[in-house]
């Protein structure tokens with residue numbers, strides 16, 4: 001039975017459906033059994049040509065010039081005779097890849113919110129815009145786990161932890177699928193741009209199950225309609241032609257009922273391998289699953305059963321999701337409109353991370369300041385991220401400078417208004433002179449799509465993780481001239497800040513903050529909104545603390561230890577640990593309690609902790625729970641994130657936060673028996689505000705034994 005939660009399916013609806021014998025509704029209103037019957041009937045009526053037409057994109061190979069087709073709808077054929085609609089794909093995941101759509105902050109910023117409820121609303125907004133623009137599938141979320149911050153598309157992902165990726169990815173899927181199909185991508189181990197078309201990712205079975213797949217599984221469980229294969233090889237076979245990962249694991253082991261779609265070029269290169277591995281749709285052309293597939297069926301090298309299985313999967317999702325007049329009633333003025341722009345602003349308010357804040361540098365008090373100097377090219381540059389497939393040509397972008405100016409020109413600012421001076425920082429002497437006279441200096445620095453983006457053939461990745469040399473010089477030159485230096489960084493993943501971090505009083509990680517980014521940053525800088533974001537990735541001190549990264553690599557071994565687990569494993573001290581982020585208030589954690597000392601393998605332990613806002617500003621704290629393994633038979637991470645939640649607290653307020661830990665979430669994958677094993681050992685539980693050992697002072701433990 002399909003697991004789906006749809007728009008109309010509020011609680012009452014679910015009860016009605018359950019009473020009628022259907023646990024879940026579909027967008028089309030058909031029940032699972034009705035869909036299966038109709039699909040069967042259609043397949044029985046289709047000719048081989050009609051079936052194969054369903055299995056590939058309609059673009060002609062000659063029209064495909066990478067880079068020329070951004071922002072548009074990609075389709076497969078419509079079958080008028082049988083009334084089967086075309087698949088119409090649009091890119092995500094920071095917004096819909098069409099002119100005028102809402103540009104949300106990138107996935108990494110939303111990862112930093114650790115907020116699935118917000119991510120669901122973002123998915124819903126993008127799903128709405130996708131449908132209003134005439135498409136029926138959004139090519140998002142991107143849930144590739146971040147192995148290395150150099151990856152050119154790091155910004156599209158939610159970070160380095162499977163639980164964060166899976167929780168946010170499945171929330172996004174549920175939201176999006178209230179309107180259109182979603183697509184979890186790129187399956188799997190897509191984490192280098194330079195050699196993305198050729199690199200062989202070598203992943204052992206345990207690492208695959210525990211590190212690379214849990215988040216895909218979570219989106220499958222959330223009912224995702226489609227999964228996009230990656231371009232790279234996995235253990236010697238193109239991911240898009242890899243029977244083991246597509247059929248054995250995704251379809252059989254995980255129980256995925258939707259269709260697999262190839263990435264856009266080069267993701268399949270062999271008709272027989274692709275079809276027999278379980279690739280259902282080749283995009284954007286039929287180079288391999290078009291005419292050559294028909295020939296293969298006629299010659300008997302691909303069976304009719306393989307074709308029918310693929311077409312069944314495709315039709316199942318089409319009948320579940322696509323209704324006649326699909327976009328009717330969808331209001332185009334909501335695309336990039338006020339409501340979604342406000343959501344984009346809220347997302348950045350929750351996604352920006354305050355990394356440093358000494359001497360009360362922030363928040364800025366607009367009643368007290370007389371002048372602010374805003375420095376750096378990026379302060380005045382619309383910078384929403386990659387210009388590859390994830391690009392969103394929004395109708396406007398509020399830059400940090402524009403956001404700060406707008407904030408200070410609002411009514412109610414005590415006269416005289418704060419003067420905002422802008423200097424692009426190109427001339428150090430003029431920047432220094434301007435800094436001398438200002439009450440606060442804000443430098444915006446970081447990356448653009450020139451530094452990190454979707455690529456291939458040796459391009460796209462960010463090999464130098466520092467800020468640009470001129471930006472570092474600017475920070476160092478200006479620092480002695482001011483008592484209040486705030487650095488705002490824009491980038492898709494970690495930046496190394498050792499060269500200048502002591503020069504800055506405050507540092508903010510803004511990521512690529514979306515079309516409303518400047519407004520959201522101003523809300524945070526002036527303390528109208530409290531910081532609450534926490535890093536979904538580890539910020540190292542030096543490049544050599546990370547695993548090796550080679551953009552020309554032909555083969556890369558995907559390590560079991562990744563992100564904070566890699567740092568822990570190597571006893572490397574990060575600059576900022578995974579899960580770290582400051583706010584304008586302080587929180588105290590007390591009274592960690594576990595509801596039991598012993599639990600069966602199918603049970604759960606509930607951890608509870610009292611969290612108090614001990615400062616004087618309301619805020620939202622992200623509470624993190626990690627587990628450790630005492631006496632495991634196999635090598636384990638020092639700690640694994642196994643629970644998190646956000647809690648809103650007024651000054652002085654205490655709330656008891658409960659975090660359940662299911663025993664089955666503690667299992668390791670046993671390669672010998674090909675099964676998950678929950679060990680009967682003692683597990684430690686650590687709760688606190690970040691993954692740093694010093695932050696995880698609250699500890700408990702429990703044992704697992706019995707069923």
Ligand code: BGC
Pocket residue numbers: 091092139185263264265389
């Ligand atoms: C990207 C995908 C994208 C597709 C369609 C590919 O090159 O890797 O993420 O969805 O193009 O634009």
